[in-house]
Amino acid sequence: MIRFTAFAAAFGAMTTLPAGAAGLKDSARINEGLIAIGMADEIRKNCPSISARMVRAASFLKSLERHARSQGFTEAEIDVFVDDKQHKAVLEGKARARLAERGATGDPEGYCRVGQEEIAAGTQVGAMLRGK
Numbered sequence: 001m002i003r004f005t006a007f008a009a010a011f012g013a014m015t016t017l018p019a020g021a022a023g024l025k026d027s028a029r030i031n032e033g034l035i036a037i038g039m040a041d042e043i044r045k046n047c048p049s050i051s052a053r054m055v056r057a058a059s060f061l062k063s064l065e066r067h068a069r070s071q072g073f074t075e076a077e078i079d080v081f082v083d084d085k086q087h088k089a090v091l092e093g094k095a096r097a098r099l100a101e102r103g104a105t106g107d108p109e110g111y112c113r114v115g116q117e118e119i120a121a122g123t124q125v126g127a128m129l130r131g132k
Contacts, residue, residue, distance in 0.1 A: 024073055024081040031091060033064045033124070038095030040128040043104070043118070046111035050119075050129050057128040 024030055037057060044052045068078050081087070102117075104110040118126035 023071075024068055024077065025084070025087055027068070027071070029067060030064055033060065034091050035095045035098070036124040037061065037128065038092055039099055039118075039125045042095060042099055043111050043115040043125070043129060046104070046106075047108050047115050049112055049132050050115040051132055053128050053130050060124065060128065 037060065040052065040057065044050055065078060068081075069075075073081075099105075099111070099114060102110075102114045104114045115126075115129050116131070119129055119131065120126070
């Protein structure tokens with residue numbers, strides 16, 4: 001199965017933030033988008049009846065990158081942000097917490113139920129998933 005490489009690319013490792021990358025860290029649109037990617041990734045990894053829509057996920061990730069550029073962030077600032085391990089952990093924690101609040105806490109049933117709800121509701125998370 002093709003790995004959710006867009007998710008891995010979005011959640012990298014970083015040590016120090018230049019001013020622009022710090023601004024990206026505070027962008028609600030970027031962070032909410034990455035949390036959605038994280039939620040979709042957790043669902044597809046933990047629910048055997050749901051897979052990722054790779055093209056849609058990659059397209060959504062690219063849209064976040066385009067948004068960052070439209071806000072004046074440079075390629076270098078975006079790269080530093082993408083490589084921030086600390087921020088990655090924060091966003092992953094938020095994605096997992098949101099899933100846990102809805103009952104996705106370790107068993108496939110919970111992840112599958114939340115995934116199906118997201119797909120049915122047409123959310124950004126659901127748009128990156130499909131039933132097998």
